[in-house]
Amino acid sequence: MERILRLSGHPADGRMHVLHGLSGAGKTAVALEVVTRVRAVADRQSAGPRIWWIDARHPAAFAAGMREVARQAGVGDEDVHAGHVVDALWENLGRAPYRWLLIVDGADDLSLLDGPGRLAAGTGWLRPHHCPDGLLLVTTQSGIARLWGTGASLHAVGPLSTEEAAGVLTDHASPAAGTPAQACRLAQRLGRLPLALRMAASYLAEANAMPAPLRHPGTPMTFEAFRAALDRYGVGVDPAAAVESTWQISMDLLHRQGLSHASELVRVLASFSAAPIPYTLLLQPGVLMALPEFGALDSTAVWRSLRELAALQLLELDEIPSRHEGPLCVRLHPLIRDLARRGRQPRAVIALMERVLQLQEVRVPPENPQAWPVWRILAPHALDLADVFQAQDATFSPSERKTCADAGELAARYLQSQGLYGQARKGFEQVLALRTEGDADELDTAATRHNLALVLHDLGELEEAERLYEKVWQTLCHARGPQHSQTLTVRHELGRVLLDRGCLPQAQAHLEAVLAVRDATDGTDSPNALATRHELARVLHRRRRMDEARREYAHLLVLRRRLSGEEHPRTVTVWHNYACVLHDMGLMEQAHLECEQALAAQRTLYGEDHPDTLATGYLFAAILRARSLRGEADAVLSALHERSGRLLGESHPLTKDCAELLARWALQDPSAGPGTGN
Secondary structure, three states: HHHHHHHHHOOOOOEEEEEOOOOOOOOHHHHHHHHHHHHHHHHHHHHOOEEEEEOOOOOOOHHHHHHHHHHHHHOOOHHHOOOOOHHHHHHHHHHHOOOEEEEEEEEOHHHHHOOOOOOOOOOOOOOOOOOOOOOEEEEOOOOOOOHHHHEEEEEOOOOOOHHHHHHHHHOOOOOHOOHHHHHHHHHHHOOOOOOHHHHHHHHHHHHHHHOOOOOOOOOOOOOOHHHHHHHOOOOOOOHHHHHHHHHHHHHHHHOOOOOOOOHHHHHHHHHOOOOOOOHHHHHHHHHHHOHHHHHHOOHHHHHHHHHHHHHHOOOEOOOOEEEEEEEOOOOOOOHHHHHHHHOHHHHHHHHHHHOOOOOOOOOOOOOOOHHHHHHHHHHHHHHHHHHHHHHHHOOOHHHHHHHHHHHHHHHHHHHOOOOHHHHHHHHHHHHHHHHHHHHHOHHHHHHHHHHHHHHHOOOOOHHHHHHHHHHHHHHHHHHHHOHHHHHHHHHHHHHHHOOOOOOOOHHHHHHHHHHHHHHHHHHOOOOHHHHHHHHOOOOOOHOOOOOHHHHHHHHHHHHHHHHHHOHHHHHHHHHHHHHHHHHHHEEEEEEEHHHHHHHHHHHHHHHHOHHHHHHHHHHHHHHHHHOOOHHHHHHHHHHHHHHHHHHOOOOOHHHHHHHHHHHHHHHHOOOOOOOOOO
């Protein structure tokens, strides 16, 4: 570790430095010490460094954090959401005139670090660099050299030496806790594992700070007393067992402080997914009332419990909102989570989730960008509930089953809005299994089938999507009537998939029937009516009635901008198709301008890898080629082909279209074009 710490005060070698070891071994503590030393060197040199700390345990947070680093490193706002953001980031860091330190913590899923390239090949989010004043440090449990590539230096992090471990105890516990020799004996008993050492030291500091009249007679106050308490819990030399016993002793302390509910609170938190846990949603008083054991707690007691648990190193607590919107979270150390999860309480999680789904901020539809910060955090926990029934027997009530299904469906809808169609499909299929295996409401089941059809449509599985749309439409016609709003929505989608399959007469018949009812009931400029008018404009486009299609797209774009703004999913969809019809009419200069602006709006809204962004990128490449910008067009389409194949699969229509267009261009076929609309 001294080599890593020495790098904080000397010119860097341009390599990725990877700290690897078991959970609780102190990897994050070493990284924090590097931060401290870098700041100390900067203070002596009167030159403030730029320090970035990125949490890699959550995919969305990692990507957002790396893009924020790129922005602060001087990458322009437009390029931050582009596919070349990774290259731009490392180009800027490589020539940075300032000292910088980038720490990526908890990078256990190495596929997350690939980004648009490959970690081992040096083309991922993390890679070697050329800045003599920059240091890249990663913490992980994975120490397999081939997975990191030749540009990485791996450093194993194991238990501390006895002297270092004793130093952790004496530095952080009360001076009254005992002598260095006694600290050494306790350190050995704890397996010299940093997590267990910090927990023990925090415990002794808290115990000694407690007024004597309030202190329980059996409270361990010294290193020797704490070691004796470990003996009572029967810990051996296994470091994980040392953490468990230290955790139990800490729980005893909180109980004697009057926080008897703290251990149960940790067990409830541990029952959620391993992702950050949004406590400002889940632990609101009105939500927590769902659990009878917490019914007498007020918000002050809950907040005090969280702060005391954080003080004892049992969890990490967000107290100040981060740069990224969303609820504040707690994070359990993986070892603590594993220990507390032995008494996992899925029913408690279900009860809390049922209340959370009723909160105003959660009731915003997950397709609405305003809901994305909440669902970015909540989705892993909602999807985890859908898995509960895969491993549990049929002991849950119908209402509990419904809560799991409702939560999982909302999370899958969020994933679909982010273009994560494969993950969304899995979520919808799990939810549909929950609904069909039980006595679910017929309309709830129909809604899930409809959502599954939507994502199959997005994945290009048009025949299966049509089959499901048809089934749901017939169900709703019988249950709701043919003119009910839900029935019309499904019939609209049935018309849309028929259009995409090239069945234009059938598509037009369905869409015109839907529009007639929507114009009469909702108004001609209602969002639903505009959606159906957009699909009928696509019918005009496909029938090569270009002037009519162009006028309709242009009018719809004006209305969408006025109703929703430019960076809204429905606005950018119309914008894409408007640019497409301009291309098909040969109006390349205007098509170039509109497509470029639509693509910029999609990158801001979705990011570079969303399927809708890819589709507009495909159109943009064709426009560039039509304007004789062949080199630029070839580069855009080649990169798009690789990205579409990786994200959507080789059998996806967009991937196939890219391959076909590249082949035509290779033969210098001037008739090649992008198709007719999204």
